[in-house]
Amino acid sequence: MSQENSEMPMRTLGRTGVKVSLVGLGGWHLGFKFIDEELSVRMIRTAVDNGINFMDNCWDYNEGASEERMGKALKDGYRERVFLMTKIDGRTKKDAAKQLDESLKRMQTDHIDLVQHHEILRFEDPHRIFAAEGANEALLEARDAGKIRFIGFTGHKDPRIHKYMLDVATENGFQFDTVQMPLNVMDAHYRSFEKIVLPELVKQNIGVLAMKTLANGTILESNTVSAIECLQYAMNLPTSVVITGCQSMEDLEQALTAARTFKPMSNEQVKSLLDKTADAASRGKYELFKTTSIYDGTAVHPEWLGEEPQEVQRVMQTS
Secondary structure (H helix, E strand, O other), rough: OOOOOOOOEEEEOOHOOOOEEEEEEEEOOHHOOOOHHHHHHHHHHHHHHHHOOOOOOOOOOOHHHHHHHHHHHOOOHHHHOOOOEEEOOOOOHHHHHHHHHHHHOOOOOOOOOEEEOOOOOOHHHHHHHHOOOOOHHHHHHHHOOOOOOEEEEEEOOOOHHHHHHHHHHHHHOOOEEEEEEEEOOOOHOOOOOHOHHHHHHHHHOOEEEEEEEOOOOOHHHHHHHHHHHHHHHHHOOOOOOEEEEOOOOOHHHHHHHHHHHOOOOOHHHHHHHHHHHHHHOOOOOOOOHHHHOOOOOOHHHHHOOOOOOHHHHHHHOOO
């Protein structure tokens, strides 16, 4: 792999004005126990050397191993070459601040470029985050202190919840810099983030972070599309970054190839991909993050969210 082979396409991250690579490196896979730490570090540095500057991560990935490995990889001048993102689960100001400080320590940096409220899966999540002493207060204070630059949110369950999160933010006089969500060849057919959320993000000039483009490989099991087709379908949308997880150098090479060879698709090409996936996608069979709880980390670990708002606690104590 060599950066000289071809240029990495760059896009603008919404209204932030920051230039980010078309493909971003997912953080979840990098902390898997069956992947050697040395290989994870090599994948991160090879990605950066080949033009990928967007690094995805999360406070809860692999009990912190993903952030720790990324911190090690970003030594020796690599930190200055990347746009570093992580996510926090805490819904209270106290828990969000604590998790953010842990992420800063693990990744051995004095600031994180983008921090996102993670797993907005429930209609109550926006209210908890924007409540008095809620998580967004912690991120605003961190931004003022120079610990973070931008604020966003993520989720994978239902586009209507994403839309509601945007509405609650507006009611609170706040606009997100980024939103991360599933965008893939099957999403268009079932509970579609592309149809319901994407137009609103474009309208507000919010940076669009695509994920679940391969659905952890599940979409490929449908035998309808190739990995490159999946990645380039998401790249053809008005996305800022297409985040993809890599478990090997071959996975990384595949992501680089998809970005370097991408060309805007014609309407006929898009229609062909959607026609091929329509039947398989119709019930969400290959998007398990929408139809099951298998990817809902905060459902398994509600303690990551922190306590309910004080007014809820009062009701619970008096009922």
